Amino acid sequence: MNTVDNTADLLVLRPGDPGYDDELAGFQTGFARRPDVVFAAASAEDVVAAVRYAAERGLPVGVQATGHGLPGAFPGGVLVTTRRMDRVSVAPGARTVRVQAGVRWGQVVAAAEPYGLAPLNGSAPGVGAVSYTLSGGLGILAREFGYAADHVRSLDVVTADGVLRHVTRDSAPDLYWALLGGGHNLGVVTELEIDLVPVRTLYGGSVAFDGRETDPAALLRAYEEWTRTVPDGLTSSFAAVPYPDLPALPPQLRGRYVVSVRVAYTGTDGPEITAPLRELGPVLADSLREMPYAESHTIHSDPDFPHAYYGDSAVLSELDVVRAGELLARVGPDSGGPMCVVQVNHLGGALARPAPNSVPYREGRFLVRLLAAGDREEARALLDPAFTLLADLTLGRALNFAFGAGDRAEGLYDGETLKRLAGLKSSYDPANLFRHNYGVSAAC
Known part of the structure; x- marks a missing residue:
């Protein structure tokens, strides 16, 4: 176990280190990732350090919160675990909530309930809110309110250049469009702000x-x-x-x-x-x-x-x-x-x-x-x-x-959506750093 750069409190684990296997454990027990380096992130700054470390060495990056939707084992590279990033902040007047990357839906339901509000969560309270939303988010009230991704106000994301960006529909419409539905293909989302609905x-x-x-x-x-x-x-x-x-x-x-x-x-x-x-x-x-x-x-x-x-x-x-x-x-x-x-x-x-x-x-x-x-x-x-x-x-x-189907990217997007995602991948991640997931390749 050691630290990287000036982030003295960042926990970094390698195979053989005490705690390495425990850090990789998640909901999926059929397989586990075996990265060369695990960054146990507790803040957005930790994620920045992890992405910069990987970019400098040309290593692929994966992300894991709860381990429900792991795409595959994907040995090697860098894995950022986010379960320590678990802050939830409700703004009842605005009917919104801010959730960090490791937050589970059960936490959000509990935080919103005293205000007569509810998130657009799925059926399982142990699922990670951010990864669920980046993949669309088909919730228990979906036919009434749509996908969870349809209700995101803003995202904080670390892109392949190691920059933490605050993204809204107005500030960066292309990146906003790509992140919501594109999963972890263009960066590591550290926090998002999303609507709550008035349902008690x-x-x-x-x-x-x-x-x-x-x-x-x-x-x-x-x-x-x-x-x-x-x-x-x-x-x-x-x-x-x-x-x-x-x-x-x-x-x-x-x-x-x-x-x-x-x-x-x-x-x-x-x-x-x-x-x-x-x-x-x-x-x-x-x-x-x-x-x-x-x-x-x-x-x-x-x-x-x-x-x-x-x-x-x-x-x-x-x-x-x-x-x-x-x-x-x-x-x-x-x-x-x-x-x-x-x-x-x-x-x-x-x-x-x-x-x-x-x-x-x-x-x-x-x-x-x-x-x-x-x-x-x-x-x-x-x-x-x-x-x-x-x-x-x-x-x-x-x-x-798509549980454990990371080797099969076909069919996850229609042709036009895939073409646009690939173009944005070329702009934001030309080296395909974020490829330890359900991948979108950069346009040639």
């Missing part, structure tokens, strides 16, 4: 069915029909989860194939709109209710423990329920492959509105997400053929849900 409570939860008693494909068809009837402000998803028979699970879930519809809605007519869901089949569990926004993470009840997984997604122009039903069968509990979670998100509404950022495929109607547990190669062998079923309706892939 919502109507939400899930209606669950036993996927062995009620045909999952039939439930998906009924769900797709129901989405045609709901208002733009209602956000929902369909999920199919085969639970293993493990003692650690609640008895009602052990060994079950649970198919559910999840709902989040701020309107007053939630019970009437969701009533048809209870008619789809024998209900296994029903948690739909009026709830404080601080309890919104219970809608999806995502696992909160680190584990190994691989996943990818397809943004669809429409949902072909016949082929989607075949997909359910191919990756279901009787497929012989690894455990696979299927989620189908209803898009549209505010997500379709144009915004001054690089989040692509706003015309998409549905998003299909597949997440397989365990070994990456076994997962690819199961998931890749499944996505092929939807190929002719697929617009592209969602950066927020």
Whole structure:
């Protein structure tokens, strides 16, 4: 362990140093990065030091906050860990919050709740707010308010020249556009300011069915029909989860194939709109209710423990329920492959509105997400053929849900967006310093 330059308090770790492995640990346990140097940043100045160190030596740079969306192992180079940068500052009058690079969404929800405000967070409170937003940010109220990236006021970012820049839509419109949707391709974002919305409570939860008693494909068809009837402000998803028979699970879930519809809605007519869901089949569990926004993470009840997984997604122009039903069968509990979670998100509404950022495929109607547990190669062998079923309706892939797929950059952006991002990459990072991520190459 040692320091770099004049940053005497900056923790720098190399392989073999005490604390090196602990610093790399995150939510993803299927693989870990093995950088040559880890900069455990506690401030924007630490990030500047890390980027300048890498630039002087021509080393690639990666960033890690919580480790939920790691693109891959990517050995060597420099890794900047940001979990110590965890300051949250709410401005209730302006309805904004400033969050540093290591902040998790649960912290923001808790900080905003006393003011009757809520962030545009996702379903899991342990996910890092900044990386989520830079990749778009598809939240639990997405159809009402759009992507989280659509609500960013400003960003502080360290670019490849080692300069800390304050970026707004007015001060640097091209860089602002590229950062919001472009992930970590043009720099390390140390802090962002983002809107909060005036939401204190919502109507939400899930209606669950036993996927062995009620045909999952039939439930998906009924769900797709129901989405045609709901208002733009209602956000929902369909999920199919085969639970293993493990003692650690609640008895009602052990060994079950649970198919559910999840709902989040701020309107007053939630019970009437969701009533048809209870008619789809024998209900296994029903948690739909009026709830404080601080309890919104219970809608999806995502696992909160680190584990190994691989996943990818397809943004669809429409949902072909016949082929989607075949997909359910191919990756279901009787497929012989690894455990696979299927989620189908209803898009549209505010997500379709144009915004001054690089989040692509706003015309998409549905998003299909597949997440397989365990070994990456076994997962690819199961998931890749499944996505092929939807190929002719697929617009592209969602950066927020490309888990462990850093070797596959194709489809993350449409042609025009990719061309513009590559041009800006040439301007701000011509040496491709920030390449240990879901990469965008500089234009030739």
